[in-house]
Amino acid sequence: MARKLRIVHCFRSPVGGIFRHVRDLTDAQVASGHEVGIVCDSTTGGDYEDRLFDALRDKLSLGVHRTPMQRHLGPGDIVAAFRTYGLINRLRPDILHGHGAKGGAYSRLFGTLQHLSGQRPGRFYSPHGGSLHYDGRTAAGKFFFTLERVMDRLTDHIFFVSDYERRTFLTEIGEPKAASSLVYNGLRPDEFEPTPPTADAADFLFIGMMRDLKGPDIFIDGLAKAEARLGRALTAAMVGAGHDRDKYIKQAARLDLSDRVRFLDPMPARNAFPLARTIVVPSRAEAMPYIVLEALAAGMPMIATAVGGIPEIFGAGSCALVRPDAEELAGRMASAVCDPVRFRTAMPTESSLRTRFGEDVMAREIERAYFAALGVDA
Numbered sequence: 001m002a003r004k005l006r007i008v009h010c011f012r013s014p015v016g017g018i019f020r021h022v023r024d025l026t027d028a029q030v031a032s033g034h035e036v037g038i039v040c041d042s043t044t045g046g047d048y049e050d051r052l053f054d055a056l057r058d059k060l061s062l063g064v065h066r067t068p069m070q071r072h073l074g075p076g077d078i079v080a081a082f083r084t085y086g087l088i089n090r091l092r093p094d095i096l097h098g099h100g101a102k103g104g105a106y107s108r109l110f111g112t113l114q115h116l117s118g119q120r121p122g123r124f125y126s127p128h129g130g131s132l133h134y135d136g137r138t139a140a141g142k143f144f145f146t147l148e149r150v151m152d153r154l155t156d157h158i159f160f161v162s163d164y165e166r167r168t169f170l171t172e173i174g175e176p177k178a179a180s181s182l183v184y185n186g187l188r189p190d191e192f193e194p195t196p197p198t199a200d201a202a203d204f205l206f207i208g209m210m211r212d213l214k215g216p217d218i219f220i221d222g223l224a225k226a227e228a229r230l231g232r233a234l235t236a237a238m239v240g241a242g243h244d245r246d247k248y249i250k251q252a253a254r255l256d257l258s259d260r261v262r263f264l265d266p267m268p269a270r271n272a273f274p275l276a277r278t279i280v281v282p283s284r285a286e287a288m289p290y291i292v293l294e295a296l297a298a299g300m301p302m303i304a305t306a307v308g309g310i311p312e313i314f315g316a317g318s319c320a321l322v323r324p325d326a327e328e329l330a331g332r333m334a335s336a337v338c339d340p341v342r343f344r345t346a347m348p349t350e351s352s353l354r355t356r357f358g359e360d361v362m363a364r365e366i367e368r369a370y371f372a373a374l375g376v377d378a
Contacts, residue, residue, distance in 0.1 A: 003376055005034045008062060008093040008121075010084070010110075011103035012069045013044040014053070016209055017290045018099050018128050021161075021185055023056065025097075028363035030059050037062025039087050040103075041069040046241060048266040062091050069102060085110045089119075095370050096121045101130035101144070108154040122373040125151075125178075126159040127169070129287035129308065133213070136172045148173045156373040159183050159366060161288035162309025181369060185288050186362030187297050192350055194299040195273040202235040202262070203337060205276030207269060207291055208283075210242030215282030215305065217251060218326050222282065224255040225330030230337060237275040239264045269294045278336050278343065283307055284324045293357050297350070301343040303332045313357075319346050 007029055009022045026036045037060050057064050065087045069080050088096065088110050096114075098107025104125040111123035131148055134141035148169075152158075155178035160166040166182055204223065208214040216238060227234050238248070238261060245263065252261045264272075269291060273279070279295045279302050286308035293313065295302055304310050306321040314320050319335075319342065322328045336343045355361075371377060 003371070003374075005029075005094045005370060005374075006062060006092065007034050007036045007095040007097065007370075008039060008088060008091050009036070009097050009099060009103075010039045010088065010107045011099035012041045012071065013100070014040050014049050014066075015045055017185070017287075018103075019045075019049070019052070020290045021126070021128065022099060023052065024186060024188070024359055025363060025366065026056065026060060028359060029367070030061075032363075032367065035061045037065065037091055037093075039065045039067070039084060039091075042066035043068050046266065062093075065091075071102070081106065081109075085113065089114065092119060093121045094374065095124060097124040097126070099126045100128050104130065105147070105151060108151050112154045122370055123154060123156045124159065124370070124373070125155050125157070126161065127165060127287065128161060129165065129285065132165060132168045132172065132287070133285045141172075145172050152177050157181070157369045159369070161185055162312055164309045164312065165287045179369070179373070181365065183362055183365045184357050185290055185293060186359035187293055187353065187357050188359050191270070191294055191297045192354070195270055196299075197277045198274045201274060202237045202276040203278065204234065204236045204333060205239070205272060205279045206236065206282070207239040207272050207279070208281075210238075210240045210245040210248060212244065213284055214240075215284055215324055216240075216244075216248045218282040218284075218305075218324055218329060219280055220248060220251050220255065220257065220261065221326035222280070222329035222333055223261070224257060225326055226333040226337070229330060229334045233260055234333070234337070235260045237262045237264060237272070239267060239272045239275070241266050270298060273298050273300055277301070277340065278303065278333075280329070280333065281305065281310070282324060282329060283310075286310055288312075293353070296347055297353055301336065301340065301347060303329065303336060303343070305329075313348060315348075319343065 011018050029036050067083050096107045096111040098104040108123045111121045131144040134144050158178050158180040160182050206219045279300050281304040288309040302320050305324040322332050
């Protein structure tokens with residue numbers, strides 16, 4: 001029988017794709033008999049995330065531990081880091097897996113400190129975009145890329161969720177000193193059940209964090225421009241939360257869209273999918289977004305920006321792909337309304353999605369890397 005591991009996942013914000021990725025991994029790892037725990041920020045997330053944590057607590061033998069973590073570097077990081085290290089040290093993990101920039105830095109730094117004190121956890125890092133979204137020509141980009149080069153020497157294995165993410169790392173940071181592998185995000189078998197639109201479904205759906213990186217402003221501008229092209233009203237649902245939400249509500253009002261755009265609180269993606277006939281993912285930057293995979297598995301036609309790893313899902317030249325530009329998006333939205341069959345038939349097939357993006361494939365590849373870093377057979 002394979003050795004059972006004590007696995008701790010460390011990340012900052014329990015929202016969006018990182019949190020979804022960690023939940024999927026913990027489910028698979030618990031099912032394989034491992035002891036698993038989570039350490040993350042306590043100041044982000046809302047009622048929806050609290051309910052997700054409630055569902056996790058009974059499953060995770062190493063527990064759910066939430067403590068304040070700052071998004072940006074600052075003096076408060078010293079106190080937060082000390083507190084987080086104390087939590088992780090008490091859990092005595094065999095595997096310390098950091099997700100995102102802050103989780104990645106904490107897991108590798110604290111894992112190295114544990115090495116110095118006699119514990120020898122495997123130190124793993126999944127960027128999920130994170131610091132790789134910075135522009136290397138800026139002062140912030142240069143700082144974070146230098147930090148990544150330093151942390152690379154404290155890492156046992158890096159998991160890239162897209163080839164785009166891997167190529168960005170190579171370009172901006174260099175060939176990793178640590179072992180690395182490409183492991184796509186995974187879909188559960190139940191996610192391949194179709195979610196047909198309701199009778200009163202809107203034309204378009206946005207679901208995600210309400211921040212400029214995810215492009216809600218592009219979505220709203222694109223909707224207004226698509227209406228002008230078609231000479232008719234269009235409707236939309238926008239699902240999500242974030243500090244900039246009010247800004248987008250005001251943007252919709254300024255464009256006289258308030259009566260046709262509904263802003264809804266966060267909800268499970270599969271509950272949101274029936275609210276519209278076509279989903280739009282207008283992000284300015286991504287690694288390998290779960291929402292794209294989830295929507296495709298549920299049978300939704302889609303328009304998405306050709307950023308990050310998204311083109312790896314569709315293939316070059318797909319009619320689903322646009323630049324993160326409101327004018328181009330508007331043209332594609334108008335086309336989707338006029339010729340919905342074209343968009344539906346252009347989506348990847350279920351069999352291709354299951355083969356490349358199955359949760360079982362993701363969990364198996366990550367577990368194999370864990371055991372390899374520890375020098376034991378899986």
